Amino acid sequence: MDQIIADIDSQTVLWTEVGMVDDIPVLGSRVVRTATGNIALFRTASDEVFALEDRCPHRNGPLSQGIVHGRRVTCPLHNWVIELASGEAVAPDEGNAGHIPVRLVGRAITIALGLARPARGGCKGACHV
Amino acid sequence: MDMHHPLSSPIGPVVGQDETQAHTPAPPKERLIVVGNGMAGMRTVEELLAKAPGRYEITVFGAEPHPNYNRIMLSPVLAGEKTFDQIVLNSRAWYEENGITLLTGEPVESIDRAARTVTSVGGRTLGYDRLLLATGSMPFIIPVPGATLPGVIGFRDLADVDAMLEAAAKGGRAVVIGGGLLGLEAANGLRVKGMDVTVVHLMPTLMERQLDPSAGTLLQRELERRGITVLCGADTAEIVGAERAEAVRLKDGRELPADIVVMAVGIRPNMALGKAAGLECGRGIRVDDRMRTSDPAICAVGECVEHRGLTYGLVAPLFEMAKVLAGDLAAGPEGEGGGGYAGSVTSTKLKVTGVDVFSAGDFSGGEGTEDIVFRDAARGVYKRLVLKDGRLLGAVLYGDTKDGGWYFSLLKDGAELGAERDTMIFGQGFGSSDAGNPKAAVAALPDSAEICGCNGVCKGTIVKAITEKGLTSLDEVRAHTKASASCGTCTGTVETLLALTAGDAFTAAPTVKPMCKCTGHGHDAVRAAIVGQELRTMADVFQALEWTTPDGCASCRPALNYYLLCAWPGEYADDYQSRYINERAHANIQKDGTYSVVPRMWGGLTSASELRAIADVVDKFAIPTVKVTGGQRIDLFGVRKEDLPAVWADLNAAGMVSGHAYAKGLRTVKTCVGSEWCRFGTQDSTGLGVKLEKLTWGTWTPHKVKLAVSGCPRNCAEATIKDLGVVCVDSGYELHVGGNGGLHVRACDFLVKVATEEEVFEYTGAFMQLYREEARYLERTAPWLERVGLDHIKAILVEDPERRRALNARFVFSQGFSQDDPWAERAAQGKDRHEFSLLAEVG
Ligand code: SRM
Ligand SMILES: Cc1cc2nc3c(=O)[nH]c(=O)nc-3n(C[C@H](O)[C@H](O)[C@H](O)COP(=O)(O)OP(=O)(O)OC[C@H]3O[C@@H](n4cnc5c(N)ncnc54)[C@H](O)[C@@H]3O)c2cc1C
Ligand code: SF4
Ligand code: FES
Numbered sequence: 001m002d003q004i005i006a007d008i009d010s011q012t013v014l015w016t017e018v019g020m021v022d023d024i025p026v027l028g029s030r031v032v033r034t035a036t037g038n039i040a041l042f043r044t045a046s047d048e049v050f051a052l053e054d055r056c057p058h059r060n061g062p063l064s065q066g067i068v069h070g071r072r073v074t075c076p077l078h079n080w081v082i083e084l085a086s087g088e089a090v091a092p093d094e095g096n097a098g099h100i101p102v103r104l105v106g107r108a109i110t111i112a113l114g115l116a117r118p119a120r121g122g123c124k125g126a127c128h129v
Numbered sequence: 130m131d132m133h134h135p136l137s138s139p140i141g142p143v144v145g146q147d148e149t150q151a152h153t154p155a156p157p158k159e160r161l162i163v164v165g166n167g168m169a170g171m172r173t174v175e176e177l178l179a180k181a182p183g184r185y186e187i188t189v190f191g192a193e194p195h196p197n198y199n200r201i202m203l204s205p206v207l208a209g210e211k212t213f214d215q216i217v218l219n220s221r222a223w224y225e226e227n228g229i230t231l232l233t234g235e236p237v238e239s240i241d242r243a244a245r246t247v248t249s250v251g252g253r254t255l256g257y258d259r260l261l262l263a264t265g266s267m268p269f270i271i272p273v274p275g276a277t278l279p280g281v282i283g284f285r286d287l288a289d290v291d292a293m294l295e296a297a298a299k300g301g302r303a304v305v306i307g308g309g310l311l312g313l314e315a316a317n318g319l320r321v322k323g324m325d326v327t328v329v330h331l332m333p334t335l336m337e338r339q340l341d342p343s344a345g346t347l348l349q350r351e352l353e354r355r356g357i358t359v360l361c362g363a364d365t366a367e368i369v370g371a372e373r374a375e376a377v378r379l380k381d382g383r384e385l386p387a388d389i390v391v392m393a394v395g396i397r398p399n400m401a402l403g404k405a406a407g408l409e410c411g412r413g414i415r416v417d418d419r420m421r422t423s424d425p426a427i428c429a430v431g432e433c434v435e436h437r438g439l440t441y442g443l444v445a446p447l448f449e450m451a452k453v454l455a456g457d458l459a460a461g462p463e464g465e466g467g468g469g470y471a472g473s474v475t476s477t478k479l480k481v482t483g484v485d486v487f488s489a490g491d492f493s494g495g496e497g498t499e500d501i502v503f504r505d506a507a508r509g510v511y512k513r514l515v516l517k518d519g520r521l522l523g524a525v526l527y528g529d530t531k532d533g534g535w536y537f538s539l540l541k542d543g544a545e546l547g548a549e550r551d552t553m554i555f556g557q558g559f560g561s562s563d564a565g566n567p568k569a570a571v572a573a574l575p576d577s578a579e580i581c582g583c584n585g586v587c588k589g590t591i592v593k594a595i596t597e598k599g600l601t602s603l604d605e606v607r608a609h610t611k612a613s614a615s616c617g618t619c620t621g622t623v624e625t626l627l628a629l630t631a632g633d634a635f636t637a638a639p640t641v642k643p644m645c646k647c648t649g650h651g652h653d654a655v656r657a658a659i660v661g662q663e664l665r666t667m668a669d670v671f672q673a674l675e676w677t678t679p680d681g682c683a684s685c686r687p688a689l690n691y692y693l694l695c696a697w698p699g700e701y702a703d704d705y706q707s708r709y710i711n712e713r714a715h716a717n718i719q720k721d722g723t724y725s726v727v728p729r730m731w732g733g734l735t736s737a738s739e740l741r742a743i744a745d746v747v748d749k750f751a752i753p754t755v756k757v758t759g760g761q762r763i764d765l766f767g768v769r770k771e772d773l774p775a776v777w778a779d780l781n782a783a784g785m786v787s788g789h790a791y792a793k794g795l796r797t798v799k800t801c802v803g804s805e806w807c808r809f810g811t812q813d814s815t816g817l818g819v820k821l822e823k824l825t826w827g828t829w830t831p832h833k834v835k836l837a838v839s840g841c842p843r844n845c846a847e848a849t850i851k852d853l854g855v856v857c858v859d860s861g862y863e864l865h866v867g868g869n870g871g872l873h874v875r876a877c878d879f880l881v882k883v884a885t886e887e888e889v890f891e892y893t894g895a896f897m898q899l900y901r902e903e904a905r906y907l908e909r910t911a912p913w914l915e916r917v918g919l920d921h922i923k924a925i926l927v928e929d930p931e932r933r934r935a936l937n938a939r940f941v942f943s944q945g946f947s948q949d950d951p952w953a954e955r956a957a958q959g960k961d962r963h964e965f966s967l968l969a970e971v972g
Contacts, residue, residue: 016971016972018968018969018971019968019969023963023968024963024968025705025706025963026706027680027706027707028705028706030963030967030968031967031968032967032968032969032970032971033967033969033970033971034970034971034972035972036972041968045354045509045679045680046347046350046509046679047350059720060722061722062718062722065710065714065718065722066683066710067682067683067686067687067706067707067708067709067710068706069678069680069681069682069683069686070508070509070678070679070680070682074682074683076709076710076718077718077720079683081683113971113972
């Protein structure tokens with residue numbers, strides 16, 4: 001299920017291939033390391049793939065280590081629930097984990113680092129020891 | 130062709146005009162013969178009996194050797210969800226009570242219209258005044274080479290199901306040709322029965338006549354998830370085999386090995402009998418709006434007929450036909466019993482447990498139509514409504530079909546949608562304060578709302594029956610109204626109506642706290658269902674107990690995983706993604722995303738070589754913190770996840786295994802030095818602790834379990850605040866249970882005193898197993914004991930030695946599958962390698 005961001009001209013965007021859908025377990029996650037921090041890639045039961053910064057807006061918990069259910073992940077540290085498609089924390093919690101567009105090319109996963117939407121809320125690394 | 134017989138036309142002779150029956154005295158009543166003991170024919174008879182009991186002398190011929198059964202339910206019978214007895218609609222006793230002669234296993238071979246007789250294959254000839262043909266249809270077998278080989282079957286009657294079940298009992302492979310409703314229900318049933326199933330479908334997506342490509346693809350994925358192989362765009366060339374079917378060859382050359390081949394590509398109306406008798410036929414036996422054939426003495430209903438150019442393959446229209454015809458038959462030749470049959474709009478539901486699919490009307494789209502689409506992948510929901518000129522034209526629902534009935538009635542009524550258009554995709558009652566409350570939504574339905582599509586029963590009819598007849602159970606409602614008595618998909622709504630109407634009489638069940646938001650069931654009910662209904666996978670649980678989410682949540686999944694593991698030791702495949710990260714990574718996650726590593730130190734004992742290996746590991750991996758824990762062992766903090774397998778490999782090399790400091794399982798067995806060194810020690814508490822740890826390590830439990838053994842009542846190992854504590858005394862061992870440090874400190878209760886170590890082991894195993902089987906997930910022994918009471922535990926463990934031994938035996942059995950060091954599996958054997966490696970490094 002391609003998640004093509006319709007209003008983006010793919011010519012001008014750099015899509016970086018990071019692996020294959022099948023490298024991620026169904027309802028699981030894998031980590032991509034980048035110069036600016038880790039990115040968590042998630043695979044849902046219906047083979048959708050999403051990418052978030054691997055930091056919970058609460059206290060920077062590694063979301064890649066959470067349990068994936070439906071289109072959400074539950075943070076392993078204090079159980080915040082984060083929407084995979086947007087990075088938004090599910091109410092009553094507030095914040096955004098930071099979201100990176102994903103496009104599937106066949107079974108290959110590409111991400112557009114340049115189009116990442118920033119995280120919001122939380123301590124943004126200040127309490128990250 | 131003129132289908133309109135003048136109303137005044139004489140409808141056949143009445144009594145005694147039948148010369149071929151001259152040897153019998155003139156029957157006192159008109160004789161009605163029904164050919165076809167199936168759903169449409171017998172529904173007509175039922176309706177007729179209700180309207181004019183005793184009006185006819187009725188004889189029913191059935192080709193099948195059974196009384197009338199609910200053919201729709203053959204799919205659940207195949208899948209093992211129902212037995213044949215449960216789907217019988219009219220028992221032999223029923224025929225007898227109603228004075229009907231039932232001749233089963235006796236197909237009618239010919240009709241002599243001039244003589245007004247039918248003759249059966251067995252040579253029996255009977256005369257009729259009115260003849261009803263209800264011969265149904267048969268599976269269409271595509272005429273490829275090999276199609277007549279044994280092992281090629283259709284899916285139509287109980288004999289077909291028996292043939293499939295027989296094949297499935299041997300395991301092996303099944304190829305189902307046809308990815309429509311019947312084919313998929315067959316495929317699902319065969320898969321549930323353990324066969325390797327491939328569906329071969331000519332079109333690019335499944336059920337293309339009922340579903341659009343989006344829903345078809347969702348369905349395909351779901352079936353694939355259940356282990357069914359689906360080949361779309363695949364055209365069958367030949368059934369290969371010498372003596373029986375061995376494989377299906379496709380036009381593209383692929384050959385699919387098969388022990389059985391199920392052909393489910395379509396049905397053909399059974400009109401041979403009518404045609405041979407000279408009745409006008411098209412695609413079926415032609416009937417007019419009053420279900421009369423071209424011979425006014427002969428009428429026909431069901432799948433065997435063609436009405437206004439159409440044939441039908443679902444029960445709802447057939448039941449409508451039956452109603453019209455029964456009215457006429459009741460009224461007799463003189464007149465008509467109500468309005469005629471004007472054709473039906475049909476809707477479809479797939480009966481594969483756990484897969485909700487609904488479609489109705491025309492959804493092909495096209496000129497002048499507009500689409501409203503709703504997708505919620507998190508819930509696995511897809512809905513599409515097709516509108517034209519402000520009216521609903523078609524609907525496709527996947528994953529959430531509860532509004533199917535509502536859309537269907539809007540569609541049938543051709544209602545102007547008006548303002549409702551904007552929110553209707555969200556379901557009935559959206560926007561009102563009742564939105565999302567299914568009970569309120571049902572309460573808000575108008576009396577005219579159709580609840581049961583198969584039987585055309587409206588809300589008003591059901592409510593009236595409940596109040597007037599004082600009905601209090603689903604079965605009673607079924608018996609009185611037929612609502613939910615056919616395909617059963619409206620059962621939930623009917624139950625809600627019962628609850629709303631009959632109130633307390635129906636909802637007397639106590640309210641329990643649901644496990645989580647994904648279900649209305651509590652922990653105990655879910656566990657009981659897992660064992661009682663033999664649910665063996667998480668998907669089974671989701672389906673059978675109607676989980677409201679596609680794959681549960683972070684709260685229910687770990688619980689279900691545990692319950693299944695406990696119920697089916699050695700058989701259930703652990704669902705890795707349903708475990709909390711600590712149990713997935715076999716280490717404890719820390720606040721900065723690193724992990725801690727706690728090797729097991731049996732009974733708190735260690736050695737120079739172990740300590741040396743730990744020291745080396747700390748140096749080699751620059752582990753920042755080393756701490757002695759409150760559980761008598763050493764914790765290494767701040768290990769990077771990628772390093773875990775290498776750290777474990779080094780610890781394994783020194784003979785150490787996982788301490789399960791992360792597990793809902795056995796943690797530690799704390800000991801004191803005991804008789805070996807201590808001047809007060811009465812027994813070898815350290816040695817006993819080591820033995821207990823060897824007995825219990827690796828187990829999975831509802832919550833963590835800690836044991837301790839103290840060498841004397843001074844109790845240095847704090848045994849009386851452990852889940853199970855042993856206090857050694859001169860004359861033996863005191864066993865204490867249900868203690869807890871932690872949030873709410875609770876001292877143990879004394880359980881029993883025993884004389885030997887063997888008894889300690891048996892009690893320990895039995896106690897562990899009782900806790901495993903009875904406690905709710907995340908309930909430690911202390912709250913569990915307080916909930917069920919010490920007396921309950923004593924009654925089982927102390928007063929019932931047989932049960933104690935059985936519990937212990939089950940514990941030992943399940944331990945046989947769980948005592949593998951998870952670290953070694955990952956360090957040396959590379960299990961779950963992806964868990965400890967990056968997907969990629971970029972930028
Ligand atoms: C390491 C240790 C503290 C220490 O430095 O000594 C410890 C550390 C943790 N304890 Fe503990 N507990 C440790 C002994 C205890 C003890 C003492 C004992 O076992 O004798 C208790 C009280 C006794 C008891 O359990 O009844 C204890 C009562 C708890 C509780 C409260 C449990 C309760 O029933 O109320 C929690 C919370 C929980 O499990 O939900 C907890 C949870 C935790 C967790 C796992 C918190 C977490 O979820 O991350 C801590 C992380 C451990 C890690 O990363 O390795 N820990 N914890 C001890 C490890 C023991 C071991 O060798 O495995
Ligand atoms: C597996 C399966 C699942 C289905 N699921 C659904 C569903 O979910 N929803 C739905 O609406 N419909 C469903 N259907 C279709 C539904 O069962 C039929 O529409 C319905 O049974 C047709 O009724 P009928 O009386 O016309 O034919 P039948 O029920 O087939 O009855 C005809 C009977 O006549 C007998 N007969 C034929 N020729 C002779 C003869 N010469 N002499 C004596 N007897 C004869 C036949 O043996 C048969 O018993 C399903 C069908 C099957 C097979
Ligand atoms: S007492 Fe609290 S802070 Fe200390 S280890 Fe246990 S859970 Fe962590
Ligand atoms: S860091 Fe994610 S919930 Fe606290």
